[in-house]
Amino acid sequence: MLQPSLRIVIDTNTLLRGLVSASSAAARIRRAAEQRVFIPLLSKPVLDEYRAVLLDEAIAKRFPEITPELVEVTIRRLRFIGDYSRQPNTRFRYERDESDQRFLELAIGLKATHILSSDKDLLSLPQSQTDAGRRFRQRLPDVEVMEAGDFLRKYGNALAIQ
Amino acid sequence: MQDVLKSVKRHGSPMSSASSTLQVTGIARKKLHALRSQAKAAGVTAEIYAKQLIEEGVSLEQQARSRTFDELYAPAQERFRKSGMKEDELNTLVDAARARHNRRRRHHHHRPKKKA
Numbered sequence: 413m414l415q416p417s418l419r420i421v422i423d424t425n426t427l428l429r430g431l432v433s434a435s436s437a438a439a440r441i442r443r444a445a446e447q448r449v450f451i452p453l454l455s456k457p458v459l460d461e462y463r464a465v466l467l468d469e470a471i472a473k474r475f476p477e478i479t480p481e482l483v484e485v486t487i488r489r490l491r492f493i494g495d496y497s498r499q500p501n502t503r504f505r506y507e508r509d510e511s512d513q514r515f516l517e518l519a520i521g522l523k524a525t526h527i528l529s530s531d532k533d534l535l536s537l538p539q540s541q542t543d544a545g546r547r548f549r550q551r552l553p554d555v556e557v558m559e560a561g562d563f564l565r566k567y568g569n570a571l572a573i574q
Numbered sequence: 575m576q577d578v579l580k581s582v583k584r585h586g587s588p589m590s591s592a593s594s595t596l597q598v599t600g601i602a603r604k605k606l607h608a609l610r611s612q613a614k615a616a617g618v619t620a621e622i623y624a625k626q627l628i629e630e631g632v633s634l635e636q637q638a639r640s641r642t643f644d645e646l647y648a649p650a651q652e653r654f655r656k657s658g659m660k661e662d663e664l665n666t667l668v669d670a671a672r673a674r675h676n677r678r679r680r681h682h683h684h685r686p687k688k689k690a
Contacts (some may be wrong), residue, residue: 434655
């Protein structure tokens with residue numbers, strides 16, 4: 413049985429799927445976080461992105477139920493169940509997608525064990541032969557980057573995720 | 575917020591919670607100025623405005639601690655389920671929203687700072 417010490421960075425796509433798609437792998441993982449099965453990691457730059465996306469005009473048009481008040485409660489609940497560092501004290505330059513830097517810096521700063529993402533660039537980074545890939549392996553040698561579904565297949569039973 | 579809450583005084587009966595006074599110190603000058611400006615814009619005193627902010631914050635925090643995301647997002651989940659929308663479409667929506675957020679951030683960071 414795995415100890416509840418997994419420390420997981422969740423990208424914004426996985427977060428939104430986990431919130432609105434109740435039967436998705438991302439939702440099962442989000443419920444596990446709420447049950448303290450693992451620790452979601454958070455920083456101000458990441459929470460700022462979550463907030464901006466949840467409040468985005470196109471998202472609000474599709475989901476009028478996601479009100480500013482609900483977004484505020486969401487951010488607070490994430491902080492209630494997660495570990496937070498305002499600004500991880502580290503830099504990881506990632507030119508291919510600078511917006512992914514905040515997730516990588518959070519993973520380094522708060523010693524993540526996993527990054528859950530559906531972004532192809534991020535998913536391929538641990539195996540990449542680019543300079544960024546080499547730096548990733550140097551700074552995050554034991555971190556797995558995977559999609560929510562793959563995480564469930566690999567760890568779902570061990571973590572007793574329903 | 576806890577670090578700025580220095581003391582709590584209660585007036586009246588020890589059991590009464592309706593007349594509590596909270597003294598807050600250590601608020602940065604800029605923040606206090608913003609609070610006063612916002613209060614003025616809202617047409618209330620700074621004290622009343624601060625009380626509203628505290629009450630709203632406590633209420634949001636209570637919700638955040640007591641209600642699950644499934645409870646909070648049940649209406650949005652129902653809409654998603656009924657819409658037939660695919661998870662890939664959600665990804666596309668999020669990608670576009672992230673791009674807008676990043677453009678705004680870059681624009682904000684590259685904006686020339688006003689001289690004092």
